[in-house]
Amino acid sequence: VKHENRGDFRFYTSEMQAHTERALLLASALRHAVAGGQLHLHYQPQFDVSTRQVTGAEALVRWSHPSLGVLSPAEFIPVAESTGLINELGAWVLREAARELRRWQDEGVAPPMLAVNLSAVQFRRPDLPECIRRELDEAGIQPERLELELTEAVAMDDPEKALHMMRQLAASGVRIAIDDFGTGYSSLSYLKRFTAHRLKIDQSFVRDIGEDEDDRAIVRAIIRLAQSLGMHTVAEGVETEEQLAFLKAEGCDEAQGYLLARPMPADDMRAFLAANRAL
Ligand code: C2E
Ligand code: CA
Ligand code: CA
Ligand code: CA
16 A cells, blocks of 8 residues: 555656646747747637627637647646736737727727736736737727726735726726626626626536536526626537527526637637628
8 A cells, every 4th residue: 555655745746847848838838939929829709698699709829839839828827927927918919909800990800899818917007907908009999999808816815906906997988797607706796896807617516517406506606696797698518409499598698608609719710700790
């Protein structure tokens, strides 16, 4: 038994070491990614649950590494955060998203709004509102067309500070969505004071709507809560008609997920928007 335990321990540490080595490799490679043009954005449309019209889109960053291939943000965003590279990366995402939105506008295919994810590190920077204003100005975008997605966990980590930042952002006209809602620990009194426009119901609850009565109850409760606070709800990760039907019956406003459209490169998104333009 002792031997087996030692073996497990060794296996565990070598796995940890491999993990750390990959993180170090990614950290140094990521330095070149932004300047080297290895980052690009994919866009995933969001839809009105009742009419299925496109109501907006979310920008999702991708990294095409020359030898490692396409890397997931779930892997490299944490690396970017721990190395401070997230500031540069986040600024690039904002600029690229604003420019793309501008192109869509010029071509007459723009959806009502485009959402961008903010990391915890970006959200804590006092110069964030100024940074965003500058990017919007340079691209010639009205602030109402941009939505910033902030996770519930980040918002509730220091809610007093988050409230202050959200007020500044809202005052400049941009919209705010609370992302991954239901996975953090929201203080309802803060939620009420946050100037958020939308709550995004985390995909972990949407996934099992069909089988799990608890998840159905949670989704229902989030929708009611948002309604009573005057916020819209967006369900993430909608993959089946059954899930969509439940969300519609419960009064969820918008949906995003593989059932309706997958995240896609800018060119495909432009074609998608042109084909789905409200006439
Ligand atoms: P998120 O903000 O919760 O984004 C939703 C994730 O769910 C995306 O993964 C999206 O591709 C995926 N998804 C969409 N529809 C479905 C579906 O029907 N089923 C399933 N199973 N998944 C679906 P992605 O693009 O890999 O991004 C992962 C996370 O990385 C994001 O989660 C977000 O937290 C982060 N991220 C992505 N782009 C950025 C960025 O530009 N900045 C920052 N700070 N974080 C980003
Ligand atoms: Ca998001
Ligand atoms: Ca999310
Ligand atoms: Ca998530």
